[in-house]
Amino acid sequence: MNYLNFSAEKLVQMDGYWTAKEISQQPECWLATLKLLEQQQQQIEAFLQPLLSKPDIRIIFTGAGTSAFIGQCVAPIAMHELGKRIEAIPTTDLVSNPSEYFQANVPTLLVSFARSGNSPESVAAMDYGDQLVDECYQLAITCNGQGELAKRCNGENKLAILMPEHTNDRSFAMTSSFSSMLLSAIYLFCPTQNFQAGLSEAVVATTKLLENQIGPLSTLAEKKFNRVVYLGSGTFKGLAQESALKLLELTDGKIMATFDSPLGFRHGPKAMINSETLIIVYISNNPLTRQYDLDLVNEIQSDNEAGHVLTLRADSIPMIPQQNEIVLDNMANQQDRFLLFPFIACAQLFGFFSALSLNNKPDNPSASGTVNRVVKGVNIHAL
Known part of the structure; x- marks a missing residue:
């Protein structure tokens, strides 16, 4: 298999x-x-x-x-x-x-x-x-x-x-x-009344992503960025946090990863951008939220300081070059809650291929053994 x-x-x-x-x-x-x-x-x-x-x-x-x-x-x-x-x-x-x-x-x-x-x-x-x-x-x-x-x-x-x-x-x-x-x-x-339909579309979109984005994401991982930032608004901020952790875990901390919201990123964290930085932005389907997401994408692209900017989205926008976006099929009218699923699969793929690019072991990434599948060393104290 x-x-x-x-x-x-x-x-x-x-x-x-x-x-x-x-x-x-x-x-x-x-x-x-x-x-x-x-x-x-x-x-x-x-x-x-x-x-x-x-x-x-x-x-x-x-x-x-x-x-x-x-x-x-x-x-x-x-x-x-x-x-x-x-x-x-x-x-x-x-x-x-x-x-x-x-x-x-x-x-x-x-x-x-x-x-x-x-x-x-x-x-x-x-x-x-x-x-x-x-x-x-x-x-x-x-x-x-x-x-x-x-x-x-x-x-x-x-x-x-x-x-x-x-x-x-x-x-x-x-x-x-x-x-x-x-x-x-x-x-x-x-x-939501349309849960089954929304999940079905998420399943199809994720299946296609797993088939079609292995090459592009493995190629991106081979560039070995030393800093990766995941950005997302609302429900996607939590997903950005998980995405950053996944990359840290799978690469054993050899790639430093962090997260923020697109609006929050301007307030100091943006200072981390250099030519070795990859920025990945989860674009919302909410009409108001997506305007803030795209404002930051346009700003970062205009600054021309980041090594690469990748947007994950449910529809293509002419102003964003094709090499800077992953577009999901048939998800443009879906609620953001269903975009969570193909988005996280993308982050997992990138983490997996980043580990391989660094000769790290995805199943057992902690070379020192100090980070464990189930945490150890925690003492629970009585109230």
Whole structure:
């Protein structure tokens, strides 16, 4: 079986088999995840609907690392769709400063995202929530049915939603686990009448991207930029953060990557641009937002200081040269929430090929072994 234009044998030799497979399998994972959610619809609604009907309910999306960025992507959309108080707070903040984030007298739904469900902060955040909040509800969205989060979400006021088994990535970097949990969060907290149609178009667009953009993205990775900036507005800012982390992880920090919003980038961070800098901009389909996105793209191109500017978008614009854009098929009329899926696949591809360009091992990128698939060395202290 081939993945990302490599044979399985070659990928094993490069220590990149699982990363390549798990990037490639995502369209299939998304359809399987949707089917699973539909099968559990009655149980999910019985748990969520009474909570969402509470006028003062507070919803916290949480997770560590990549899992935290799911909440960063979803919170802006969910807050608009549900009209509720919704916040994305990483477990790494909740655990170190629980008294500053949890509010005892505010009914709270803690939504925890986790690939393994065994990260110490994920378990501790759940425990602290139960201890500090008078009326605390727990929802775990996880890829591992044997993990601690899944086991602990079996009682009263708790529910675990398990992703399809093959989303529990075996590689170091979270790829299909991230996007499948992201899909679940959008399905549950960002209701839309056209969800199935939007996802179908995202599946088609991502499948074509995985077929057609391997060459261009591997060529771009071979240029070995030493700085990469991901920029996105609204839901895409969280995605930019995940994209930057993916590149840092897969290249073992040999390429420095960061993120910002297009408007925020002007306020100081723009100083990092030089001829060795690649800037990747996620262009929104929202008519207002895209004007701000394109203003910055035009400004950076006029400055002529960046090594390269790449825009990801759902339609082509004549002012942007073809070599500076990746255009998704049939997505021009879709909501930004569905652009998240092909956009992240693009970032994962670039991270994978960047690792290969530096002779790094995608499945086990940390040469020192000091960065692990499930974090180690965290001491959880009693309240």
